[in-house]
Amino acid sequence: MGQEFRHFEFSCSPEQGDNFVKLGRYLVINRHTLAPVIDFGAMHWVQGAPMAGQRAWVPPLTLGPFAGIAALGGETVEQYVVRCFNVEPATFAEHWIEGFDWRKADPSPVGVALRMMYQLDYGTPDNMDQPIEDASRFDYAQNSFLWDRLKLVPPND
Numbered sequence: 751m752g753q754e755f756r757h758f759e760f761s762c763s764p765e766q767g768d769n770f771v772k773l774g775r776y777l778v779i780n781r782h783t784l785a786p787v788i789d790f791g792a793m794h795w796v797q798g799a800p801m802a803g804q805r806a807w808v809p810p811l812t813l814g815p816f817a818g819i820a821a822l823g824g825e826t827v828e829q830y831v832v833r834c835f836n837v838e839p840a841t842f843a844e845h846w847i848e849g850f851d852w853r854k855a856d857p858s859p860v861g862v863a864l865r866m867m868y869q870l871d872y873g874t875p876d877n878m879d880q881p882i883e884d885a886s887r888f889d890y891a892q893n894s895f896l897w898d899r900l901k902l903v904p905p906n907d
Contacts, residue, residue: 757873760843762836769819769834770870774863774900776817777810781859781905790848790857810848810862811835842874851879860905867896 762770777784789807811831815821821830828839837843847865855861897904 756876758842758876760836760869760873762870766834766836767870769814770866771899771901772819773811773814773817773835774866775902776813777859777863778900778902778905782907784859788859789853790859790862807853810859810866811837811844842878843869846874846878849878863900864893864896867899868893870899871895 790810809827809831811834812827814830814834819834822833825833831837831839837847847869848862852861852865892904
């Protein structure tokens, strides 16, 4: 890594860790379908439907069912995210993975997938706003360990 960060510890069960990887792989593999229609810089659902030509703001962790991570009947979105990923609302982990500020820096499906893998390997950077403000200096996209965790190679596009 190009910079030294301290991290807030993050823990989850092995099954929750597998869910992160499963969703991360889904996001990377389906990036060309998702990127034109979804903006991943949103921790919470934005009220109202997007207008024609606009991208929808979607919290990435809520896409788990599309990756094969089933929701339980009657479960709220928040309950689903906590059960499947151990990410509580309004926490550092949530902000790191899907914070609104990422809209300015890296709202891509690949960026979300790499932040999820980073969360699993390192936790949340204690100065997470710095990489959000200057994502070009934060080189998680070049971290081969994160790509190894996804069992994918970095895309060329």
